[in-house]
Amino acid sequence: MASPQAAKRQKSSKDVPYELIYWPGIPGRGEHIRLAFEEAGAEYTDTAHEEGGIEKVMAAIDPKSTGDDLNPPTCAPPVLKHGDLKINQTPNILLYLGPRLGLVPSAEEDEDAVYKINALALTALDGLSNEAHDCHHPVATSKYYEDQTEEAKTKSADYIANRLPKFLGYFEGVLSGEASKGGEFLYGGKLSYADLVLFQCVDGVKFAFPKALARLEKEGKYERVFALHESVKERPKIKAYLESERRQKYSMGIYRHYPELDED
Amino acid sequence: MASPQAAKRQKSSKDVPYELIYWPGIPGRGEHIRLAFEEAGAEYTDTAHEEGGIEKVMAAIDPKSTGDDLNPPTCAPPVLKHGDLKINQTPNILLYLGPRLGLVPSAEEDEDAVYKINALALTALDGLSNEAHDCHHPVATSKYYEDQTEEAKTKSADYIANRLPKFLGYFEGVLSGEASKGGEFLYGGKLSYADLVLFQCVDGVKFAFPKALARLEKEGKYERVFALHESVKERPKIKAYLESERRQKYSMGIYRHYPELDED
Known part of the structure; x- marks a missing residue:
């Protein structure tokens, strides 16, 4: 960088x-x-x-x-x-x-850190943001959800059964790995913007698929991922932001809650 | 960088x-x-x-x-x-x-060039690679195409009607803009890796949707994009590569040709 x-x-x-x-x-x-x-x-x-x-x-x-x-x-x-x-x-x-913004190590501290952090952010955005969006718009970005409800159900079932565990499992592996330096943050023992991205992605899928996420959290296989979500939420500046009017509510964006797309 | x-x-x-x-x-x-x-x-x-x-x-x-x-x-x-x-x-x-590899200007020549080139590469990959993949796998990455043919037809029709023109039009706009410095390359009058990405994306969608792309090319609205595809193809090292055995054939990857997904 x-x-x-x-x-x-x-x-x-x-x-x-x-x-x-x-x-x-x-x-x-x-x-x-x-x-x-x-x-x-x-x-x-x-x-x-x-x-x-x-x-x-x-x-x-x-x-x-x-x-x-x-x-x-x-x-x-x-x-x-x-x-x-x-x-x-x-x-x-x-x-x-x-x-x-001081959200990656400097090139002098850790020359290639930016490429590792960028890969983590890209993967979270691919699997936990773009794919979560595609759950309610699987076949036509230009049409309403109501015009693709059946396809959305098929896509969401696959997402919950296969994709969510894949990506949550991947990030659990990242947080379990040596390069995380302790498992509190994704890389190098320090907060980076990749942690903020993962926080927001987990927060969004929790809103979209509350039942599926509650079950996945209870299963205990992704403890570090859910712990990261909690710990970012409690960081003083993030906490103040989330409680402010600057934080907008989820509605008809990437993360949408349609009960019929969540698991029973 | x-x-x-x-x-x-x-x-x-x-x-x-x-x-x-x-x-x-x-x-x-x-x-x-x-x-x-x-x-x-x-x-x-x-x-x-x-x-x-x-x-x-x-x-x-x-x-x-x-x-x-x-x-x-x-x-x-x-x-x-x-x-x-x-x-x-x-x-x-x-x-x-x-x-x-010398495929972006150095930071001294043009400090923020990498962020402009990265954005162009990301956009080509989103619209002309990831979405082209989703055309044959719209509802379940883990299942066969044959299990989602109907959904794939809906998705591909939307892709051809709305998304392909959007992204081809966007890149035509990039090549028509002043920052391209002449319209031969996407940015700064010099080949960057974003041009190679766009070449491969156009090459791939031409393979996947030959009839749609032939029509879009004939319409003449995306002349600069198709010209870039041709000119990259003719670069001596790229040409030699494409003619070598190192260049693999399209088959069952991101870009797949199913005649029923192309336009008539």
Whole structure:
């Protein structure tokens, strides 16, 4: 990643608050970015809480846009604006913010840490966010859930039976491994943004599939994963954030609770 | 990203060939890594062409593994081994290789280029690789295509009607934008690994949905995207690679051709 020197040089040339451009009304993928800001105590603005926020999101992802001289157009939110820079893709924004917010080890402490942390974040987002979304929209992103309920039931049953245990088991393995340095955090014995991502993913699937998750938690095979979810929730800045009005409620976003998709 | 100094320091301490661990028999997600190696003329080994290659892949993603002292376990291939480092996730491996193989501008030339290029690669992989895979496996990753043919038809129709034009249109916008510096490459007037990713994605969807792609190409709305596919194909090292035995044929991987999923 940027060497600490580069990050510092960058920071001084971009000495402005971060701007998060994301839909109002749901935590969604923007939540991963918010949790990083909140844990770090960073200054940021958020279109979810601004008047005209939706218009700002629409402008940022206008399919007719070709971007500007510095930045390619951005296809989908979340989008991060920082000074002249405008980037999207959740794991990419976290990659940019990681060294700036102190949520990854510096290159001098641990040169390849960013690649290990990025892989963990990508895997959590794949298995516990994107696939959880596909449970309620398996065959047509552009149609309503009500137009694909049967397919959603099939997909959710497979997700609960096969995919959730696979990914929870994978992260339990990560937390049981030596590279986690103790099993409290995913990597290196210190909080990184990958822990915040996993927290939010577990939080989301708990909302979407409460019965399945309660059973999986009771089975005791993923103790470290559920413990991480609890311990991140209790971190002072995260706790204050979750209790604030800045934390939006789950509704019709990535994580949706349809009782008919959960197990009995 | 790692500063050029860091990359150089790294290289000397890892002065061994790169090892790609991926399934034999399909280009798959491993192909994105191969194309980067081939374009750069890098020295690498590939389990796809080794005896016992499958066992090496199985060992690398053993669900019981907890990794080692340095590396968390890896959940799915492709996996890259480089010296002591072992990482997975296609866009993450490319991120690691980019500065080492000269497939992104150095941090000194263009400090934030890596984040723009990473976003482009992630978007191509999301829309033109992962979603293309989901067309033949929309409701159950663990079941056969034959068990979800009807759902696959619904998904593929939506993909062809809505998602393919969205993503092809997005990349046409990128290539039409000022930040592409001329429209031959996605960013900055120079080949980056994002161009190789987009090449392989377009190549794959052309194989999977030949009729739909022939129509979309004829419509003329995505000229720059199809031109990029052609021009990457003709790059001397890529051309030699594609004609070699190292390039595996599409079959039962991410990109599959089922005539009933294509348009009429």
